[in-house]
Amino acid sequence: MAHSVVIIGSGFGGIGMAIRLRRAGIRDVVILEKAAGLGGTWRDNTYPGAACDIPSHLYSFSFERKADWSRRFPPQPEILEYLRHCARKHGVLEKIRFGTEVTEARFDEDAALWRISTTSGELAARVLVPACGQLNRPALPPIEGRASFAGPSFHSARWDHGIDLRGRRVAVVGTGASAIQIVPEIARDAAEVRLFQRTAPYVIDKPDRPYRGWEKAVLAHVPGVYELSRARVYAAYESRALGFVKFPRLLALTERRFKKALRDGVGDPVLRDALIPRHPMGCKRILLSSDYYPTLARPDVDLVTDPITAVTPSGIRTAEREYGVDVIVYATGFRATEFLSPMKIVGRGGRELNEAWRGGAQAHLGITVSGFPNLFLLYGPYTNLGHNSIIYMLESQFRYVLGCVEALRRAGLGWIDVRPDAQEAFTREMRDRLRSTVWNAGCRSWYMTADGEVVSNWPGFTFAYRRATRRPDPRHFRARPAAAR
Structure with a gap:
């Protein structure tokens, strides 16, 4: 017996998609989760200081508001509990099969079914929805001798909470969004912290604070206040898209905030100079921290800008010297552009998705891939953001996927497959538009493939994406009736 829909992953994408399907009356839904608990990136990233850089009222589902967030920017434990609450309340929790990793999904064209192989057995589905996200596979740097280190070492997304950092010498490799949250937290306990910086990021102040009791009461009980708060945050963040995709000069105000934060936080001119990025603002992710x-200005925290040449059993070596350390934390990001790896996805005619994406991931509207019928990606290529909440993008995708599922049922179709010309036209448009964005301004970032192609980001307003995904266009698809053999 084939299921109506199988979803892979139980983060915001998987949980939200299951809720929307259930509310539409589609209850034969299974979520496959390789871990022992739900939450996706908010389950995996439990490092000290882990929090979101989008305000809480916007980093939540529009259909499940939460008026009692503790802070303006939600911390990791609270986000994870919010997702658990959503799954419980909407009857999705019992749909999740934990400890079930998908190894292969193969489309059976005759039966119009996805045959799915997992570590817990086989199953089939009419519709397959991978909701694996872009930030789920940690990237460890290819540094010589990395495995030789004698002390504890781990990636920030696999934090070892059994290691006590008090009184120890800790090295943090990387200066991305995780590192800027980790370093201030661990510096409180460690004997010394050495931060190894390859590229200085732009860091601006984070206007975070706890919500007061009366504010939570007003948000919960006064009609329209919560919605107004959400709309105000959305408008403020959405306006930044112009600076990223069209008019980089509009980022000048943000650059002044960066310069002020650096000037106020670091008095030493030599250290301050080392913390000035050499790339245009916005080319890499702009980070928030106060x-x-x-x-970094503390005497027990050291910034190292010399490139790492090797890891040794007792520390980290650069061309200048070797630094003795007790613990190494790799805050080196994720393999964001590999999307569904290492799963093997096989579509029509035995074509593998990895082969189809050899020149870079492609998907029409970031959702459908030609040659892979009834496969709908969430948070696929060209749907990441540099300026606003990914939850808003996901909710646009939920509506589009639901429209496809309902079209299959309503028209009695076995499968639908996006036309190659529709996918190619969309990909050409994305590449043309991305060339003029700040993300292509000369730096390397996790938005890019190894060949330097930006394949992660949406080059425009999120409301434009919502308009583009408001309903599936039948002209973009070819279909086969369910009865045909």
Whole structure:
């Protein structure tokens, strides 16, 4: 017996998609989760200081508001509990099969079914929805001798909470979004922290604070206040898209905030100079922190800008010297552009998705891939953001996927497959538009493939994406009736 829909992953994408399907009356839904608990990136990233850089009222589902967030920017434990609450409340929790990793999904064209192989057995589905996200596979740097280190070492997304950092010498490799949260937290306990920086990021102040009791009461009980707060945050963040995709000069105000944060936080001119990025603002992700720069100015925190040449059993070596350390934390990001790896996805005619994406991931609207019928990606290529909430993008995708599922049922179709010309036209448009964005301004980032192609980001307003995905266009698809053999 084939299921109506199988979803892979139980983060915001998987949980939200299952809720929307259930509310539409589609209850034969299974979520496959390789871990022992739900939550996706918010389950995996439990490092000290882990929090979101999008305000809480916007980093949540529009259909499940939460008026009692503790802070303006939600911390990791609270986000994870919010997702658990959503799954419980909407009857999705019992749909999840934990400890079930998908190894292969193969489309059976005759039966119009996805045959799915997992570590817990086989199953089939009419519709397959991978909701694996872009930030789920940690990237460890190819540094010589990395495995030779005698002390504890781990990636920030696999934090070892059994290691006590008090009184120890800790090295943090990387200066991305995780590192700027980790360093201020661990510096409180460690004997010394050495931060190994390859590229200085732009860091601006984070206007975070706890919500007061009366504010939570107003948000919960006064009609329209919560919605107004959400709309205000959305408008403020959405306006930044112009600076990223069209008019980089509009980022000048943000650059002034960066310069002020650096000037106020770091008094030493030599250190301050080392923390000035050499790439245009916005080319890499702009980071939020009010305590990162003051922490780097402490005498027990050392910024190392010399490139790492090797890891040794007792520390980290650069061309200049070797630094003895007790613990190494790799805050080196994720393999964001590999999307569904290492799963093997096989579509029509035995074509593998990895082969189809050899020149870079492609998907019409970031959702459908030609040659892979009834496969709908969430948070696929060209749907990441540099300026607003990914939850808004996911909700646009939920509606589009639901429209496809309902079209299959309503028209009695066995499968639908996006036309190659529709996918190619969309990909050409994305590449043309991305060339003029700040993400192509000369730096390397996790938005890019190894060949330097930006394949992660949406080059425009999120409301434009919502309009583009408001309903599936039948002209973009070819279909086969369910009865045909």
